[in-house]
Amino acid sequence: MTFSGSVVPMGGNGANGAAKHHVLSVLVENKSGVLARIAQLFSRRGYNIYSLSVAPTEDDRFSRVTIVVDVESAPLEQITKQLHKLINVLKISEINASQAVEYELLLGSISTSSESRSEIIELVRIFDGKIVDVGFDKLTVMLAGSPKTLDDFEALLAVYPIVEIQRTGRVALQKLDRSAPTRARSKSGKAS
C-alpha cells in the first residue's frame, strides 16, 4: 500500500458527513467461529468493518471485540439486535467517543536519511512514542494514543518515505463514573 498522506479521520463524521463511525464493544464467549459469526452479520448486509480488535478479557472464557464500522444509525440498530441473537454474544455496548477511553497502537517503519533520522526521533519524542527497532537506513516507531493523536502523528510522518504503517484498530472502555457514591445526584445517562 502506498501512503497518500490524506488521512481518513477516525471518530465523528467523515468529510462528507455521510459515513459515520460507530464503535461497538462486544463481549463474546472465547470460542472458535465467534468472530466469523459476527463478521458475517456485517458482510451479508454489505457493510464494511473499518477496524476490529479482539482479545481475551480478564476472564479467559470471554473475549472483547471492538468493532468500528461505518453505518447509519438505523441499520446499526438492526445489526446490534442481530448480534444479540448470536448465542455466543453476551453483551454489546455502543461506545460514544465522548464518554469512553479509546486507545490505539501504531507501528510504522520509515526509511531514513542522515538528516531525517533526527527529525523523526524528535517527532516521536514529542508524541511520547518509542523507537522500537533500528535498521541501517530505517526506523520502526511505535505510538499508543487516541485515534486522533495517531491520525496527527501519521499525517506528520507522511512527509517521510514510509515503508509500512500498521494500526491496531481501537480498543475502548466506558469512562468511569466520577461522582462519589455518597452524593445522591443521579445522572440521567444510562450505563451502556
Next chain:
Amino acid sequence: MQLTGAQALIKSLEMEQVEVIFGLPGGAILPVYDPLLDSTIRHILVRHEQGAGHAAEGYAHVTGRPGVAMVTSGPAATNIVTALADAYMDSIPLVVITGQVGTTLIGTDAFQEADTTGITMSVTKHNWLVTDASQIPTVVREAFHVATTGRPGPVLIDLPKDVSNQLMEWYWPESVDLPGYKPTLKGHPKMIQEAAKLISKALRPVLYVGGGVLRADATKELLTLAEHCGIPVVTTLMARGAFPDDNPLCLGMPGMHGNYTAVTSMQKSDLLITLGARFDDRVTGNVAGFAPYAKVIHVDIDPAELGKIRNPDVPIVGDLKLVIPELTKEIKKLKVDIKAQLEPWIAELATWREKFPLTYQQDPSGRPLKPQYVIERLRQMAPPDTIVVSGVGQHQMWASQFWKFNHPNTWVNSGGLGTMGFAVPAALGAKVGRPDKVVWAIDGDGCFQMTAQELVTATAERIPIKVAILNNAYLGMVRQWQEMFYDQRYSEVYLSPDLPDYVKWAEAMGCVGIRVDSADEVQVAIEKANSINDRPVVIDFRTDTWEKVFPMVPAGKTNDEIVIGPQEMEKK
C-alpha cells in the same frame, strides 16, 4: 458407562424424546447408523437429503416438536442447506446432524468434505462442530434447547467421523449453560398497559397475526383477545389456521395475493396489533404506503423484529403465550365497550367483503378445469382438520385463499424462503407426525418435479399421503408475471402437461395415480383418493393454463393499488 460418540449421540437423541429421524446415511455418518439399529427411534430413509430436511420441517409444523434430520458430510450437508434456510425463514425448530470427515482431515479437501458449519452459519440459529466425543450430550442438549426456545429455528450439529468412534464416559447434563442466550418471555407491563390503552381508543383496529402465534401455541389466547374486543383478524400466509377462517372476525390472508378486505383493512386501519408477524414485503407491498394511518403495536419474541421494517409505537418483546393474556387482562381493566365502538368499522368491513369476495368461474362444460374449483372440492370432501401442505407458486396462493383453515397447525407451507418442491417431503413428514389426520399435498407441476422422488419414500415407509397436482403445464406464477408485466413474452416457463406422464410416474413410485381433465371427473377422483389409505395417491388435475392468481398487488406498488381481478386488469 463408556460409549462411543455415535452411541452417545443416539442416546442423547433418545433423552430428548426424539421419535423419528429423517435421513440418509453415507461415509462420514456411518458410525452413527450402527447404534441406530438398536434404538427405538424410527428412521425414515429419504431419497434425497433436501427431502429429509423438508420432511423434518413438515413434522415440526404439525407437531410443534423439533424435526430431526441426519445426513452425511459434503454433498449431503449442502443438499440440506435449502431446508435449513427454509426453516430459518419460517422459524421452524429443526435439529440437523451432519457427518463430517475425521478431525485430522478437516481442512485438507478430503473426500466429501465441506465446511458445513461455515456454509450453514447464516441459515441456522446456531451450529456446533463437535471436536471431542465428551461434548456430545452437552451439544445435543444445547441444540434442542436453542432450536425450540425463544424464536424457534434450525440448528446443526457437525460430527466428525473419528469423534463418532471415540470413547467417552456417558453423562446427561442437568441443565443448559448458555450465558449469551436468554430469550425474554414476559412482556414489559408498562408497554402492555400502553398497548391496552391504544386498543381501547382505536376505531379501526386490525389484529395482524403472523406465524409466531402458531409457534408460541397461542391460538386460544388470540381467540379470547379477538372475541373479547371484537377486533377483526388478518392471518398471514404463515398464520393460516391460527385464527379460524369461519369466525366472523376473520378477514383471511393479507398481502400480495390477499383478499381485498384483508389488504384494505390494514390500509385503512388506525391501529395494527401485530402479533408474531414481521412486516414481510409480500404483506406490506411498498412499505412507504403501507397502513399509512395506523399506529403499530408490535409483539414479538425476537427483539430484532421490532423496528426492522416499521417502527412500532408500542414495542413489546415477549412470548405471545404470556403477552396476549396479559394484554387481554389490561384491556378488561379499562372497562371500555370496545365492541360497541367498533360497530361502524365492522360494518364497513362487511360491505367490502360482500362487494369484493374471492371469485372464479368454473365453466359448466367442465373445461377448462379451474384450479380453485379443485381446491374447493378437495376441501368439501375432506375432514375439517385435514392438514394441507403446499409448494410455492400459484397453487400455494389458491390453496391459502380457497381452503378454510379452522384448526391450528393444519397449513404447512414454505412462506419466507418460497422453496419450490417443499410439498411432497413436507407432507410426508406431516403425516409421520400426525398419522391420525388426512394429509393433502396441494402441489404444482413445477414443484412436484423437484422432489417427487420422496413418494418412493412414502410408499416404502407406508406413509399414505395424498397429492393433488394442479397441473397447468407451466411454471404458473412466473408465467403470470410474464403475462402481466413482460408483455406476454413467455420465457422458459412451459413445462408440458404430459411430459412427464404424472400417472405413470406415480404408479412407478408405488402410488395410485389418477388423471382428471374436466370438472365432472373431480368428485369421483377425490372419492377414490379418499378411500385409499394404504399407499400414497397422486391426482394429476389438468387445470386451466391461463388462470391467474387474483387479487394482486403488483410488485413495488402500494397495497392501495390492489388489482382485484382480470377484468380490472384489462381496463388498466
